[in-house]
Amino acid sequence: MCLGIPMRVLESRDGAGEGELAGVRRPVRLDLVPAARPGDWVLVHAGYALQVLDPAAAEETLAALREVGEIGREEPR
């Protein structure tokens, strides 16, 4: 029950919206993420979006991961 899943916002109207992940559509309440717009990815839990995912921050982490991935490959075993 504590699962949070990312969904893409398809539409939003007065706090009520619809989200989609891998072709599955679900109603999503957007009351807690007033800045969310259609096209944004949000983290959804118990029918509510709790946060808007930040692509720039994700990219920072991914860059760090790519670095570690490289180091990991170069390291002699």
Add this chain to the structure above:
Amino acid sequence: MRFPSPDPSLPFRAPEAVRGLAAELARLDPGRPVRVMHVCGTHEHAIGAAGLRDLLPPWLRVTAGPGCPVCVCPAAEIDCAARLAADRGVVVAAFGDVLRVPSRLSLEEARARGGDCRVVGGIEEAAALAAAEPGRPFAFHAVGFETTACTTAAAVRRGLPANLSILSSHRLVPPALEALLAPGGPAPDGLVLPGHVLAVTGLGEYEALHRRRPVPMAAAGFEPAEILLALAWILRRLRGEPSRERVGNAYRRVVRRRGNPEARRALAEVFEPVDADWRGLGRIPLSGLALRGRFAALEARTRHGIAEDPAVGDLVPGCRCGEVLLGAAEPEECALFGAACTPESPRGACMVAFEGTCHARFRTGAAR
């Protein structure tokens, strides 16, 4: 900047990243055994499903703490909900796992006795059910940490159907961690913090916690690479490497410093912290949430004149959920694990819930 469809989590599952991080962890040997605790049932599942424990160096152990809201909900509160359904004619709506949690009377048993108990995926569904039958009293058993409590708060703030009340069993994570890290207790060497709770609350409360209990702690997401990144951050601190951040954050795409201000505002408007019991752990100061002020009358206990019966015990004989929740015992150390106690016929709460440590260990252990 936009995420590529279909799923922004995919890159965090990349095998090269996971392998690279595993090699990195092995290099961060602090020269002594290390035990890191996570406090989130979803982390336990993610760790089990990805086989992450097999990738860890032998000196590093990752254990599970009190991270399952269904598991920590005291039997006496489940009993309250069940009596509302069985004896008071109240339709009780709850998350699916809650129905099966053992108590003096579980919700499933209440249903077998003619009580009306419904499974819902959240308070919105409970509100829709109540609105469809305005002549009957409904109660939503609100179980969950800050992640779920803010959804209850949002719905309450917007206005519930008049026939729907709330049985609040919400709990806060930081006070439980503070109790867990108390001197003399079974404190771990580091904490992986639950990413979705911190998505709501932000890092501030944990920075304050770290000032009082200086154990390295880092927020993690739920993909393998995000969990390993948090472990690496913790190990660097244990090796004495400095960091500009007091609390690590390996889940930046979701966890911001201030969390979600709107969700925090909803929580503060609707709830106030109160002392609360945790199954198997006992009473923890200011660790529960009660409806406050003008919302207090929405509490199901008040509306229907019911209270917890202190005679209801938390654990059946032999069940070691209390120790499992503290990370002081592994599920396998319980004599009932996998024999008398399975997900199909659970004896303790830790085996019922999808996020329960015993449940997760049974499922992922059986899968491998």
